Amino acid sequence: MTSGLHSKIPQAVTAFLILAMASASCDVTRAEDKPGFFKKLFGGGGKTETPPAPTPAPKSEPAKTTSKTTSSGKPPRVIITTTGGGSKKKVELNKPTTSTPPKTVAKTESKPEPIKDVTSSARRTEGEFNPDAGDKPSSSKPEAVTVLPANGGWEIVKIGGRDYVTAESIRNFYNPVYGFTTFRVQGNHFWLGSSKLILKAQVGSQELLINNIKFILSFPVQEHNGKVLFSRLDLCKLIDPVLYPSHIENAEYFDTVVVDAGHGGHDAGARGIYGYEKDFALKMAMAVRTALMQRGFKVILTRANDTFISLGGRVAIANQTPKSIFLSFHFNSGGSAATGIETWALTPQSAAATISRGGGYNINGVTGNKQDSANIALATAVHASVISRFKFVDRGIKRAQWSVLTGCKRPGILFEGGFVTNGAECQLVASETYRQQVSAAIGDAVVNYRKALESAMAKR
Ligand SMILES: [Zn+2]
Structure with a gap:
């Protein structure tokens, strides 16, 4: 290079x-048949490990997860549609359709809808990111933050014109497949884990570890009001196809x-x-x-x-x-x-x-x-x-x-x-x-x- x-x-x-x-x-099987498919996609790379024992967090108690696995074992699809670009775009995150995804999921037995393209809604907006200035969005100036009402169970926070989804939403959405037992934010560190899957990230970083395999996100992980946020583009273009490849x-x-x-x-x-x-x-x-x-x-x-x-x-x-x-x-x-x-x-x-x-x-x-x-x-x-x-x-x-x-x-x-x-x-x-x-x-x-x-x- x-x-x-x-x-x-x-x-x-x-x-x-x-x-x-x-x-x-x-013996890779589909997600709905065998939740461990992710590990198989990884060719055995998935490691089961548990997060470190919670140490006294400076400010907040480590979040506890409550992961209730549903019997369905099949998550609904993320559907993101956009009508028009720029600020006029409308985001619809369908299924789960309520703010209590596990319940919603349980009744979604039909074939999940495939994920829709998100790119048109993630277009660069002025002042948000200067591609000529380097590889990462500049964080030198304060960016406007808007917390949008939950849409179909998805919590979206708009930072500097870009959509982010909360880690809680991601947990809820994939919980039926992965049965998460750990959800922890400790300082800048974020953990989401189960016996099958562990995601680790750090606020401000573009690195996402999934079963200890390193992915470089398109945009750094953000934090707002104690919530860890991933860009919607990374959700649709990385997290979803990797966690749920059977519905590409x-x-x-x-x-x-x-x-x-x-x-x-x-x-x-x-x-x-x-x-x-x-x-x-x-x-x-x-x-x-x-x-x-x-x-x-x-x-x-x-x-x-x-x-x-x-x-x-x-x-x-x-x-x-x-x-x-x-x-x-x-x-x-x-x-x-x-x-x-x-x-x-x-x-x-x-x-x-x-x-x-x-x-x-x-x-x-x-x-x-x-x-x-x-x-x-x-x-x-x-x-x-x-x-x-x-x-x-x-x-x-x-x-x-x-x-x-x-x-x-x-x-x-x-x-x-x-x-x-x-x-x-x-x-x-x-x-x-x-x-x-x-x-x-x-x-x-x-x-x-x-x-x-x-x-x-x-x-x-
Ligand atoms: Zn070469």
Whole structure:
């Protein structure tokens, strides 16, 4: 991710690894059938742990949760409709339709409605966020706060023109599936947990840990009157598709994986200690191909040798391959101490990239945004599968408008499989055994992903 060819970003795709392989036999089941599906989507990454014992909180008693699990086990869908943009937008958060979601949920036995796009309502408003000023919204000036009346059980707080939902609303909404037993705000720290799922966040931070897998939110967690708030965009574009992938609205069935080895030919990519990124990426792609084929998938390689292929050419291959998903493999570069794995999904419309060179603020949306929910679910499956099996530093699931993602009509991600500029990590990357093991994890992840979305795919 450093110099040279990577400096062309956002047009260029920086160092990523493409790990895409899928295979058979995973018992991922739908949320409504088996609440533990989330763990399965994570490829076993879910860890069950309990929050630390409440210590004397400076100001407030840690909130206690009262989680009453309903027998339904099936949450209603978040429905967010917008009529018009800007300040005229109207938000409707349907189902739960009362402020006591568990009860509401219990009677919602019919098929939940799919989540609707939220982007038009989350448009940037003047003074709220300056995409040129950095990666994070400025908090230097006070922002207007409006607490809207609860709508269908959803508590919405508008800060600086952006909608946020309270953590309580999120808990209530997903409680039927996850049976939360812990809801705690302690200082800036927030915990929401059950035996199946643990969310951890910190006010002011963009990091969200879900079962100890790191996600980078589009907007920092906020707090108002003691309530922890997540942006509505993050709810719709990250939290919901990850917690409830079986109802991703436009999921498409796939039996083919387009595996993209980053760089090639005159584009060597990062110069690592034991070789060039382009060569490692090709070797990884070949290993992933093997793992996916072993799991019953068809595989198309964007390149099978040391050839240069334009970024547009890679996208064209993906778009021309029916019933496919797209996995791009790269390796990272940085200072000698930099290590870890990161997975990139396309920045949602009306959100900013995680890093400044990642395409900035996605104002108008791009082709790839049609797959937002599938993109983040796929990123989750792959990232969590690898992180849970290897002792890598978790750099998180991040957002950027990399060229191979912006134009891709299929669900796609970019995977960076380690830093070739770090001695120990490059040694791993250079190991065939390592590549095979990571490829197996990626293969399992693709299987998990397809199973997690199976019911959504069946609707089409
Ligand atoms: Zn690269």
